Amino acid sequence: MTETEITGDSKAIVTNQPGVHEKLVEIVKKHVAHPSQKPIQAHTQQAFDEINAIVQAFAGDIILDSCCGVGQSTRLLAKQNPTALVIGVDKSAHRINRNVDEVEHENGKGKVENYHLVRADLNDFYRLVVAANWQVTKHYILYPNPWPKAKHIQRRWHGSAVFPQIIAVGQEIILRSNWLLYLEEFQLAADVLAFKGEISTVNVTQPLTPFEAKFHASGQQCWQLHIIK
Numbered sequence: 001m002t003e004t005e006i007t008g009d010s011k012a013i014v015t016n017q018p019g020v021h022e023k024l025v026e027i028v029k030k031h032v033a034h035p036s037q038k039p040i041q042a043h044t045q046q047a048f049d050e051i052n053a054i055v056q057a058f059a060g061d062i063i064l065d066s067c068c069g070v071g072q073s074t075r076l077l078a079k080q081n082p083t084a085l086v087i088g089v090d091k092s093a094h095r096i097n098r099n100v101d102e103v104e105h106e107n108g109k110g111k112v113e114n115y116h117l118v119r120a121d122l123n124d125f126y127r128l129v130v131a132a133n134w135q136v137t138k139h140y141i142l143y144p145n146p147w148p149k150a151k152h153i154q155r156r157w158h159g160s161a162v163f164p165q166i167i168a169v170g171q172e173i174i175l176r177s178n179w180l181l182y183l184e185e186f187q188l189a190a191d192v193l194a195f196k197g198e199i200s201t202v203n204v205t206q207p208l209t210p211f212e213a214k215f216h217a218s219g220q221q222c223w224q225l226h227i228i229k
């Protein structure tokens with residue numbers, strides 16, 4: 001099954017964690033104290049340089065859609081925010097290159113053109129965004145891979161070395177998941193850096209992404225963490 005097929009058979013998250021990961025705060029503090037020194041991969045540097053030239057030349061609001069998959073949310077956000085520039089980023093060429101054009105051709109109306117889809121690894125891309133001082137208004141992370149096994153905590157965004165940069169991007173951060181514990185952990189990690197966020201349920205009417213559509217069709221609750229700085 002592909003992620004764009006909206007079927008009702010998505011399984012709920014199964015985890016061996018009874019609650020927030022016991023080492024989370026320690027991990028976040030370690031990543032704050034010791035920023036990642038890993039070299040930036042050439043393909044992400046090149047992709048960033050191209051989009052950075054466009055961003056630096058743009059005077060309006062910048063919206064970042066991280067882990068955008070096929071870019072459905074990027075297009076929808078661009079349509080909803082016609083004066084903003086919306087940048088969707090995903091590491092998967094397969095997803096980025098998939099043509100999802102229902103937004104452009106909806107009702108035969110004009111094309112949505114105020115967005116770009118970028119293929120890049122966010123572990124590097126976020127560091128470049130912070131170094132280039134992008135003034136992002138809204139930073140979306142919609143349905144990131146959950147990595148529900150406890151031993152994979154550092155693969156979740158809040159457990160990753162790039163978390164201090166992730167949290168630095170955007171006047172607002174909007175994170176969605178079908179796994180409440182993921183949001184609770186991200187909220188706690190943000191709190192370590194003195195950012196406060198609220199968790200609420202997502203009332204799905206028009207799904208923002210294929211994964212949201214899939215979870216909704218399976219009867220699963222979707223959750224949102226909203227951090228306003």
Ligand SMILES: C[S@@+](CC[C@H](N)C(=O)[O-])C[C@H]1O[C@@H](n2cnc3c(N)ncnc32)[C@H](O)[C@@H]1O
Nearest residue numbers: 067068069090091092121122142143209210211
């Ligand atoms: C579960 S999918 C969600 C896609 C989309 N946001 C949606 O809701 O339909 C997670 C996405 O995160 C992307 N991803 C995971 N790690 C990434 C990384 N390090 N850099 C960029 N994209 C990444 C994957 O390629 C995948 O498309």
